[in-house]
Amino acid sequence: MTDSLLEGFERPLLDLCDDEQLRRTEAGEGAADLWARIDALGYTDALLPEASGGAGLSLSDLFPLALAAARAGLPLPFAETAVARAILASAGITAGPGAIAIAPLALEVGGQIVCRDVPGAALADHVLLSRNDAWWLMPTEGAQREPGAFRPRVSATVRWHSSAQAVARIPAAGADAETLCNALHAVGMAGAMQRIQALGVTYATDRRQFGRAIGQFQAVQQELSVLAEQVAAAVLAARLGCAASAGYLPDPLLAATAKLRTSAAATRVAAIAHAVHGAIGITEEHVLGLFTRRLHEWRTTAGTESRCAARLGGALLAEPASTLFDFARTRLVAERPAVAMEG
Known part of the structure; x- marks a missing residue:
């Protein structure tokens, strides 16, 4: 089953991630269209249970797909989105079609929440972070984003003025x-x-x-x-x-x-x-x-x-x-x- 899934994913992935497209996305161009095409393949929902439209895969099953995405050069957070959607689905929350980055909470001062140098955050719709034994889904729209050190058009340090900006909070002991x-x-x-x-x-x-x-x-x-x-x-x-x-x-x-x-x-x-x-x-x-x-x-x-x-x-x-x-x-x-x- 894994070989069949990998073949069905990697073939269109290589067509979508040619060198020119990679350069354009790294420059901040065409990311939304590329993500829509990747998401339409259906593999970002692979960890969801079958009742929710997924394949019920485990993290070990996702490994070859995530490896193929990185090997192809996909600059968007594919594996992060797949895991984040599964976490949200476990609480009955539908994440929507956008990409989701994942990051640990770096700093919380005066109500501000900061996640530093988050890969893919400049192109993602949300960031899933762990805070106080819970998963928090934070929207990137309305957040302050500072360009990342290595990929300034793709990654970012993200700041939210208040924890009230969270669109979902999922209690989970040991959320990490x-x-x-x-x-x-x-x-x-x-x-x-x-x-x-x-x-x-x-x-x-x-x-x-x-x-x-x-x-x-x-x-x-x-x-x-x-x-x-x-x-x-x-x-x-x-x-x-x-x-x-x-x-x-x-x-x-x-x-x-x-x-x-x-x-x-x-x-x-x-x-x-x-x-x-x-x-x-x-x-x-x-x-x-x-x-x-x-x-x-x-x-x-x-x-x-x-x-x-x-x-x-x-x-x-x-x-x-x-x-x-x-x-x-x-x-x-x-x-x-x-x-x-x-x-």
């Missing part, structure tokens, strides 16, 4: 937007790195120097092999972060592990890719920068590397009788679905 962002941003980075790897291999095959393709030089081959190793590790880590056997909420420790490992890979992958491409990789004419900027943005938003490491370290120290090996073996593993026994 940072954990959701850790898992989903890890998938985003993994998919972007897959695309960066493909761009690097293509360029090294096509670019010729001293009469042969630069990919035939041992130094370049070594760099690309390290890049491929890091990408493979990132994809596995991202899959682990979405390994909830049922439902759409990730395990906090698995999500932190995924974000920490993909962030570590992202720095090396971006550096190697730009080294292989040389000067052309930083030009507007090449799409490499569109993907490496996302890596740096996702690394520095929501659960940063230091926050993820602190969460994992705190959990380890809370189990003084457990060794590091035992902690990794028992706490940092995906749940396995129960298998029915015959006889």
Whole structure:
């Protein structure tokens, strides 16, 4: 079923996200039309129960779809919207057709609510945040938006003057937007790195120097092999972060592990890719920068590397009788679905 869903999603996705469209959307043009076309495919409702028009998928089922969206370069928050709609649907709330970003609450002063550097917030209709053991749905219309550091026309720091601007509040013990962002941003980075790897291999095959393709030089081959190793590790880590056997909420420790490992890979992958491409990789004419900027943005938003490491370290120290090996073996593993026994 997953393969069928992926094929049905990725084929039109690649047509919609050609290089020119990606550049236009990153410049703030045509985002509404692109989102309408993506949403019309129906996959943004995949986590909703069948009674609500969805497919009842779990977060682990969403993983290949979210990975494909990131690999294609979709600049809009596809995975975030899918999860946010499922959370809202659990409370009987219909989110509407717009995109929804997800962000942890960064600051609350004098009634103001602030979410910093939210990926996709400049193009989203709402931001879903966690506050006081509840999910709050905040509209971006009427909010103050400051351009993001890495993608100023796509992402933004969002400020609301009052909590009264919330259009929905869903009580949920342990509501944790940072954990959701850790898992989903890890998938985003993994998919972007897959695309960066493909761009690097293509360029090294096509670019010729001293009469042969630069990919035939041992130094370049070594760099690309390290890049491929890091990408493979990132994809596995991202899959682990979405390994909830049922439902759409990730395990906090698995999500932190995924974000920490993909962030570590992202720095090396971006550096190697730009080294292989040389000067052309930083030009507007090449799409490499569109993907490496996302890596740096996702690394520095929501659960940063230091926050993820602190969460994992705190959990380890809370189990003084457990060794590091035992902690990794028992706490940092995906749940396995129960298998029915015959006889």
